[in-house]
Amino acid sequence: MSRSGEISPDLVAVMTEWRRDLHQHPEMGFEEVRTSRVIAERLAEFGLEVHTGIGGTGVVGVLRRGASNRAVGLRADIDALPIHEKNGFAHRSLNDGVMHACGHDGHTAMLLGAARHLAESGRFDGTAVFIFQPAEEHGRGAAAMIDDGLFDRFGIDQVFGIHNMPGLAVGQLAVRTGPIMASEDNFEIIIYGAGGHASAPQQTIDPIVIAAELVLALQTIVARGFSPLDAVVVSATELTTDGVRNVIPSTAWIRGDVRAFTPESQSRVEALMRRISAGVCAAHGATCEVSYSNSFVPTINTAEATELAVEAARVAFGTDKVDPDCKPIGGAEDFARMLAVKDGCFAFLGNGGEAGQGRGLHGQYYDFNDDALPHGAAYWTSLVETALPER
């Protein structure tokens, strides 16, 4: 238990109400107008200094204690997804086609709960900055808040985030130093050949045959360009041409997605992709254009911040409930942009249950597990009291 004591049953009940209200009113990234208003009202009620409109619809609450200049940022994401909810319970989405299918409703409620608990009874020395970030799913909200001066305006030294994890037991936390979630890059290769009659291939440079060879050759980036111990995924997910049934196309487009865990791996994939694409096309007399762009950077935890997170979780949950060296996962997370410029740590909080049959993250039957709310609030509380100890 942290210095300020347990999260009260009354606060758990209230967090559950907040969570279900948010679940009923999901909003897409940068459109979280109602969500932001609700968050700002609550933070003001608890007596925090409130800043709205940071990075679009982002909200920041500030809580100061004592004399220390140290400040930690605690971040929750607040946006929903363009998914049609299939749940039939009373708190299902009222905004048809939009759903809190990633549990950001729970993340928001837990952080609000921690803000209230710390405002009432927190024992720490320094500044706790409660960051409610828009547009996580787009991968643009973190950058928007940083560009709006998030870290400088509030003097934040370290920043922390959590994501609920279906399949991990409630009351458990999993984390690791170093890369914990992947980067996501996207690519497009345009192959320029020469089209013609389907019966006269000798008069054409057929880009579809070249594309077929190239799709397979792209698999050698990982199979032969990386150590078997490096986790990298290259997936060609779309192949289109301008041909029709009896016409050899003149142009082919290959699009796809790349996952990696370090910036070095990302650069290596790009370099190999450019070389292989140019080589395969040249071998057949075609030319190509490769565009390679980044959507999410890898989420990389620093050792110092991860130690604090592990210690705080052990205080809140018990030593045997914390995995300090979990496996990284191949999904990507916008919080990584904050970790790219700030010392910090991202951890997984147990959401219980099974991840399958549409009940996992982004599934149409997903629902954040309210039993995890007190654990999330307790972790945040413990983290503030661990990172900003009283003198």
Ligand SMILES: [Zn+2]
């Ligand atoms: Zn998500």
Ligand SMILES: [Zn+2]
């Ligand atoms: Zn999420």
